[in-house]
Amino acid sequence: MIGYASQLSPQVDATALSDFKAVLIGRYQQLQKLLPLDDTRAVLTKAHVVPELAPTLDALAAAINAIPEPTRQDAAREFLVLAQERLEQCRAAKLKVAAAKVRSERATKIFTTFGQVTTAALEKIYKDVETAFSGCYRKINEDDESAFTAKLMPSMGKLGFDVDFYGRGHFPPGAYHSEGHQDGMGLCLYLALMSHLLGKNFTFAVLDDVLMSVDAGHRRQVCTLLKESFPDTQFIFTTHDEIWLRHMKSEGLIKGRNFAHFRTWTVDLGPTEWDDRDVWTEIDAYLAKGDVRGAAALLRHYLEHFAKEACDRLRASVEFRGDAQFMLGDLLPNATSALGELLKKAKAAANSWNQKDIIEKIEVTEATFGEAKVKTNHQQWQVNTAVHFNAWADLKKEDFTPVVAAFKAFTGSFGCATCGEMYFVTPDRGRKEALRCGCGGLNLNLLQKGS
Ligand SMILES: [Zn+2]
Known part of the structure; x- marks a missing residue:
């Protein structure tokens, strides 16, 4: 009650209570310490002694009794205040829901349109690259795969790449084609992508030992493909195969002194x-x-x-x-x-x-x-x-x-x-x-x- 005493009206003087509290704390601490025993004994003899608190307690009782009970009117008012507050929250939330719904509809529409447009654009790119790729590959393998086709198929987060195997259906390149043919495909895919990405600006390409596993006949076709289909592109070939170097010379892919022979x-x-x-x-x-x-x-x-x-x-x-x-x-x-x-x-x-x-x-x-x-x-x-x-x-x-x-x-x-x-x-x-x-x-x- 010591804390509340000053808040009551009229105020109650709680000094007597505070003093008694201090006395109790002192006794308690002495009992905890135990020594010196004389002091403890003194505390024990007085343990039951309580000062005169009645006037203060009476004053407190009177003050507490004087506090009025909340009336029904007050209760009703409090209820209404609470209800008003909740009603306002409810209205604000409803407005937010409506606004969010509109936004969500708009976002869905934009997302769908974006998806359709990008998919269409990507599919066109795939189609273009696919066509260019198949064209290059057919050129290299004119002798036996002149009807070759390929499919670039997008699926979740990746791009499928299937190629025709002598009219037996489309399979991944590694399924039936030899390493040499796959090397050829790699080169064709690169050329197709580059001409799609760079168009007229595809003027320079370095091919580092790309045709190592391609056999002589198909290399000749590669030479023809590069000469005919990419007349504006400068190609630099590197190879450690001297026979392939002489081959490129005899096929006229490199003329005169357009080659360098590195020693080390x-x-x-x-x-x-x-x-x-x-x-x-x-x-x-x-x-x-x-x-x-x-x-x-x-x-x-x-x-x-x-x-x-x-x-x-x-x-x-x-x-x-x-x-x-x-x-x-x-x-x-x-x-x-x-x-x-x-x-x-x-x-x-x-x-x-x-x-x-x-x-x-x-x-x-x-x-x-x-x-x-x-x-x-x-x-x-x-x-x-x-x-x-x-x-x-x-x-x-x-x-x-x-x-x-x-x-x-x-x-x-x-x-x-x-x-x-x-x-x-x-x-x-x-x-x-x-x-x-x-x-x-x-x-x-x-x-x-x-x-
Ligand atoms: Zn000379």
Whole structure:
């Protein structure tokens, strides 16, 4: 009651109550502590003593009795106030429901329209891409899948892609088509998507080793497809397959010098081309460091590349290998004797036409070539190539430096000093008619009079 005493009207003085409360707290604490025992005993003897509280309690009783009871009218008013409040809440909620309903109807309509429009737009894209894709793929596989079709079917959150298999129905590409055909499909899908997305701006594409599993016949068709259907797009092909590179050249997909042959690459400096100057500088750098092993490995690697190129250009006879894995010993002696034979043949031809000045010129070339050949110790490497080239790594720097010089002169004697291009035989099939270089500084007739 101490708290309420001051709120009553008239106010009641509760000091007596507060004092007694303090006394009780003091006694309680002493009993809790127990010690000193004298104090506790004193508290116990007085535990029953209560001060005179009657006047205060009487005053409180009187004040409480004076508080009026809530009347029926008050109760009714309170009820109405509450009812009014709830009625207002109810009305506000009803308004909100109505507004939300309108909004929901509008949102549903927008959502449906958006769905219809986007679906229609997407389906048109699928249809367009599907058509373009099928067209490209039919072109690559003209020989046996000229009726090929494909279906792009959207379903929840993904796009189904089924292709026709020889009229037996539509299945996922991986179901029946070979890896090569799937590679072809991948390329066609890419081309179809790119021409759809970029249209006229599809001017540049890099195809990184995409046709590795596609066979030669279909590669030829890919070449045709790219040439015919994408005349405004520049394609860059990368491949580690030299046969495919030569194929692209012979199909005319790449013309002239539109190719680069990389020897190696690093993340920092990018690719390094097979370029003579590059190689010799690098070999010299190895030697300068005293790294004969490194120089020997690079020289050998270069000679492998060189011999392959020389055999191809000079149309040298080489023992056939189905896996196209030729060792240095399978090629370098053959390239060497091929050039010797060609020079001999050119001399015989010039002789038959009685062209004295040409004979003299050939004899000079032959002499240079012969001398370069001798300096490389060619008698020895022709007998046992593997032993000969492997022995380089164990040479001293002083002994290997002349070897490098000899091979530099030797490989140099296969090409024209003016244009730097390696000699080649024309035409590249059938009867050999001429041995020449790019600039025509060397252009030797191989056909004898009356042949
Ligand atoms: Zn030349």
